[in-house]
Amino acid sequence: MHILSVDGLTLSFGGVHALRGVDMQVAKGSITAVIGPNGAGKTSLFNSISGFYRPQEGRVVFQGEDITRLRPPHRAALGIGRTFQNIALFRGMTVLDNVKLGAHVRMRTGLLSALWYLGKARREEAEIRKQIEREVFDFLEIDHIRRHPVANLPYGLQKRVELARALAMRPKLLMLDEPVAGMNREEKEDMARFILDVKEQWDTTVLMVEHDMGMVMDISDQVYVLNFGQLIAAGKPSEVQANPEVIKAYLGSGDIHSLRQRLGGKTRAA
């Protein structure tokens, strides 16, 4: 059962082909990773799925529905949540407001009740606050910073708040763009644990782009490898790891044995 499938996606900017006929299937309840060298088209693929880019060819099908023509907010409303490579928190808001904003598509308060803050607005705000406290803040252990402005938080916590914001949506598909980039070893371990817990406890499918091979190989069920906008391999982590094509594309040619070791991830993340 695939929750998301991408068929023959082609995206180009002028003469530059960011994606060429990429096919991908994401199984429901899995952790699927997309890897590839810099500029391989991973983030372009993500942006095409969340609707920020309009691919020239191909389809994106989410839960059996063709969403290729839908605008980003509609895709979010269907249950596609995501985080960004360069943290995209709203710096003028507190942690709590950022996370509440993640739940925007699940809320229905209209302008009139919002202005008077009576009835629906009041009930809904209290309800969403309760949910966020119980499901998200406790889970990600960020309840102590809920009233802090996000701009002053350290990098690792900002990444965690961004995950919190995506989770507040209760997404069916959670897309993480480099969730552990720039983190130290301990923060990486925490994040890997959170991602595994999301999969187990939230009934959420995870699709991630990540450069940290140790983490990718440890926690993913399925790995797709992109290079120059083309899919060059797909399969279980062990299969992809052994694929000479991948090793060559990812790390350049050289001593296959040592490269394979590096791809296997000498520094285990989780």
Place this chain on the structure above:
Amino acid sequence: MRIGSPKESYIADEALFRTRTQWVWLWLLLAVLIAYPFVANLYWLFLVCLISINIISATGLNILTGYTGQVSLGQAAFMGVGAYTVAWLDNNTGSPFFINLLAGAGMATLVGLIAGLPSLRVKGLYLAIATIGASFILQFIFINWESVTRGTRGINIEPPSVLGVTLDNPDTFYWLVMPIMVVMVLLAANLFRTRIGRAFIAIRDRDISASVLGINLPFYKLMSFGIASFYAGIAGGLYAYFFGAINPESFPLLMSIFFLAAIIVGGMGTILGSILGAIFMTLTPEILRYGVDILSPYIDNAPQILSPLRTAVFGALIVGFLLFEPHGLAEIWRRVRRFFHLWPFRT
């Protein structure tokens, strides 16, 4: 020093005013507002009425520019739409003033929504220019649609009356404008406790990721324009009633810049900022005039020398704020509060 402020429910923690200290100050402020007309003279009542009108308009502009990040230089023109609608209704239908006021605000909202359409394509300086364009068009209509606006001759408006009392002086008008101002400010504060207010801030901070998180950008941008011009419409209607006469010169582009300056000096993206900014911008010229009066006996030719200086000092104060307190008066207020939270310890 404040030590914690425990709550038992999330509703209590989501309240607009969360601590007992805040409530005490709030009641004090309310008491002062009620007692004010009994102690102040007409001149100071006039000023406070004018400040209240400016606060309403500045709050509207702050929702649009400070919170949603859509720079607008059309606020005065939207006020004009509200004022002219009120004036026309007052002269032609004789409907009660609160209906006129709401109709004026409704008309301003409509015009504001249309003027906000360029925001779907452009932002920043380009949008500012587009809204200047809208104000020129409205100014043109105010001057040339003679059958409705009476062109440059202007329109006179009868003062409103409530329960047989005619509100024709600042001491009576105060009781109309002050409650409306308080309610409008509270409504704005409420808005930013809900999903709509958060969506506005998200658009200001990062519009693209807001969109990916499920916020319909065109919808919320236009909503923000609509709310800002609704506030302008109410302020404009009150302005028309307050002065009893309006003409196309009443709502110049300079007035839009005045409001923009008010929210920048007061603090962009804070409710308190709109209030403090409007007070500062309205009151400072008056206080400077007092200063001139005090100095006059000691300086020869005081009016000729000091009056132009007054304008220069006012300008310098604004520049000073931009340089030394870019987050505005609201930030100074926050710093003072923080100081007392921690007192007698220091940060």
